[in-house]
Amino acid sequence: MNSLSNSDFRLNHEIFVLDAYLEKELDVPQRRTGAKKFIDDILRTLKMEPMGGLQFHEALDDRAPGWSFIQPITTSHISCHYFERPGRKPHVRIDFYSCRSVNWADVIAVCDKHFALEKWHGTFINRQIGEEENRSIIDIRGRGKTIMSEETLLKGKDVIVEEAKEEHLETVLASM
Numbered sequence: 001m002n003s004l005s006n007s008d009f010r011l012n013h014e015i016f017v018l019d020a021y022l023e024k025e026l027d028v029p030q031r032r033t034g035a036k037k038f039i040d041d042i043l044r045t046l047k048m049e050p051m052g053g054l055q056f057h058e059a060l061d062d063r064a065p066g067w068s069f070i071q072p073i074t075t076s077h078i079s080c081h082y083f084e085r086p087g088r089k090p091h092v093r094i095d096f097y098s099c100r101s102v103n104w105a106d107v108i109a110v111c112d113k114h115f116a117l118e119k120w121h122g123t124f125i126n127r128q129i130g131e132e133e134n135r136s137i138i139d140i141r142g143r144g145k146t147i148m149s150e151e152t153l154l155k156g157k158d159v160i161v162e163e164a165k166e167e168h169l170e171t172v173l174a175s176m
Helices: 028-046 104-115 156-174
Strands: 014-022 055-058 066-073 076-083 091-098 117-126 136-143 146-155
Touching: 014 104, 028 055, 028 066, 028 076, 028 091, 028 104, 091 104, 104 117
Parallel strands: none
Antiparallel strands: 014 091, 014 117, 055 066, 066 076, 076 091, 117 136, 136 146
16 A cells, blocks of 8 residues: 655654635535545645544534534645634634655645635745754745745754843843
8 A cells, every 4th residue: 555665755754834814615525535635635745645544523612603524644744623603703623643754835825726715824944854954944924825934933952042142131231
């Protein structure tokens, strides 16, 4: 079942968190089949494979009407929470944890295709460990499949050290 060769596979640990308003409510009878089509499409984009079945759950709490799903994938997962309430814009909260580097603009395009994104906000985290590895965090905003802004919030261990030094200095100066 694994279509990736060992030379194609490296554990990269990247997370993309997407919070988006939608142009319209999703079709209730098509929720489960729509979620499955989305998962199939996003797995092709991520070049990942399922590690089990799609778990889909209707909301049981009327204070947060909607549904949720989780799809375990090769050493990772995708989770989605859809909320709708009369008089408010429907929205999704989707977490992608991929062990494979991907172009997150492609992920956004797939999300827009299946959910008709309106205004959205995403955060990309390159979640590496080890002395030679650098973490990074990027704040991304857009509308539809268009990325309108990207801002690097953290890049590498040097930034963390410098910020810690500045914070420590501010604390020392404030206590004087």
